[in-house]
Amino acid sequence: MSQSIKPFKVDIPQSQLDDLKARLANTRWPDTETVDDWSQGAPLDAVKSLCEYWQNNYDWRRCEKELNHYPQFTTEIDGLEIHFLHIRSTHENAMPMIMTHGWPGSVLEFMNVIEPLTNPTAHGGSASDAFHLVIPSLPGYGFSGRPAESGWGLERIAKAWISLMARLEYTAFVAQGGDWGSGVTSAIGHIHPAECLAIHVNMALAQPSAEDMASLTERDQKALADIQYYFDSDSGYAMIQKSRPQSLGYGLADSPAGQAAWIYEKFHRWTDNNGRPEDALTVDQMLDDISIYWLTNSGASSARLYWESFDSIFATPMTIPCGISIFPKELFRPVRKWAEQIYQNLIHWNELEKGGHFAAFEQPEIFVNEVRACFAKIR
Template sequence: MSNLIKPFNVAIPQAQLDDLKARLANTRWPNEEPVDDWSQGAPLNAVKSLCEYWQNDYDWRRCEREINAHPQFTTEIDGLEIHFLHIRSPHENALPMIMTHGWPGSILEFMKVIEPLSNPTAHGGKAEDAFHLVIPSLPGYGFSGKPTSTGWGLERIAKAWITLMARLDYSEFVAQGGDWGSGVTSAIGHIHPPQCRAIHINMALAHPTEDDMASLSERDQKALADIKHYFDSDSGYAMIQKSRPQSMGYGLADSPAAQAAWIYEKFHGWTDNNGHPEDALTVDQMLDDISIYWLTNSGASSARLYWESFHNIFAEPLTIPCGVSIFPKELFRPARKWAERIYQNLIHWNELDKGGHFAAFEQPEIFINEVRSCFAKVR
């Protein structure tokens, strides 16, 4: 029975939604930050405004309907219940693709790319661009089970995804991911199962060598400056999540305002915006994602992936065919020369003009074109 694939529908009890509103109404707020920017985290007025909308105007049932419009399932793999969307293309020769989100993302990152990727002829594309899509929730995230023992790092998740694709009777597939999804996808590439034809990532990790440092372009200097800024001023969340996910989890499990601020700050810092996260994503899009974390109580369980794998995020050299898309507001933007030492069979490389860390969420059309272009080379 462990191989059983069961249909799944999102149906949050009304009592949970009522509890959310009551907690938001009773939030105890900190005092206002003494700076006029986001340098100490999400500003009080911005978070208050977000939570006021969440309490009074936001409609979770709309989000629920949008998720439930797609076929969803759960199946037990390696002792853990895995939730996933499975959208079969109407086109017979569609290429199976497993797509993996990251933190603080979710399956919702991919909602606007599902239809164009799976049914391209209905969206101005060609039948030969079609994909069958498998979109799982990471262990400890969303509607997947929460690990109760250690060991669920990137390699184990990658092996679970390979098992999932086999269980769905796909004899070959490609894999795509960003953020932790990039790590999982790279781990699939490192395992290099014969049925995986290629991978595509939108967060590539590669270091410059001493020789590289001697002849940096202006573009590469900016990329390295941004990496330094990340580790100096923007990685506090990761240091906490990789070292004390349980201690942090009490606040995220008890206070929706804390959960909202924890993620809202990243939508500000990591999207391609003009100073406000709402420039890149709608308030509803952000609250849809935040709500999944809150309603599934995933603050601590999602953070544990950092405890498991943050020390091991830099991929070892890969020989599998690989595509890389570099978005201008991505956290890490290695030069192609650096990347080629890791991704040694690079079949696609492109640096885009707009978009950030949440590529499919922010720029669905650009993301779709990147994925189509990359995997057209292995069809």
């Protein structure tokens, strides 16, 4: 197996961008929803407005330029081509950190935290806060390869990330993630290779024990209600992606409006907003992310991670030093004592006042402060 690391630049053919505009112009729309809110999914008028902007005003080349501002590479690990950003700090004692996105995210989630993490002295921190960053695209996502066989679940991805850090000659590193990135990061923590010093997650999955259930506080009850709401009313997308990703993929591969609506609804539901996803993220930020899914045709391949790993998303107990940041609009907000049953060496815990599921994307400054505070404890 080749262990070469090859430079990579994003360069989408103009023909693909022209095809996107033509497909958007020819969208066949469904009839409008029968409610005046988002309870049946993304409203027709909102999706039409988003797609009109995508067709007529959005500039992919701007996003491409912003991505290509940072060093990007590909390398083959375990038979699969992995795409990653690798940004080294100028500070001598910077700590290597691998950061993992989730669905429906991408490496773009981290764009506004790269500079503060790698160059902290220019962003309110000190040289001792510096990180070298490795930001890979998950298998089947973005510019990484698509697995041609089953078996690429959380543990296999975690092992690939450990191999990637070794290939980059990092003998000690930390790991961070949210959503599926939290699952991958927790899997690294469970494996606990000697070179991984600590982990940090911004979506912690933990449940109460039978003993906990006997004495629930109001905060405990709210945490349980959040879990129940997710599985009762907010997990339809996950049930489809974990059971029939291929069937779903035909629509996502053929219709940019369909791909946009599938992700846009999650930006509404999972961000800390005042009723509109645009309260938390700009239209360009959302379309940058949606465009990566469309232009790389990764609707089906990204969904397969649910087929592989959704039933094993709850982490198993681990003793690696761990930090957890709980954002108020996160899908799951376990209480500390539940989390400590899984993350048994908790070095950082904080419940924030602002932010949602896409922590680095929505609240980059808060996110950076959390990561700095967590890993300062093991430097």
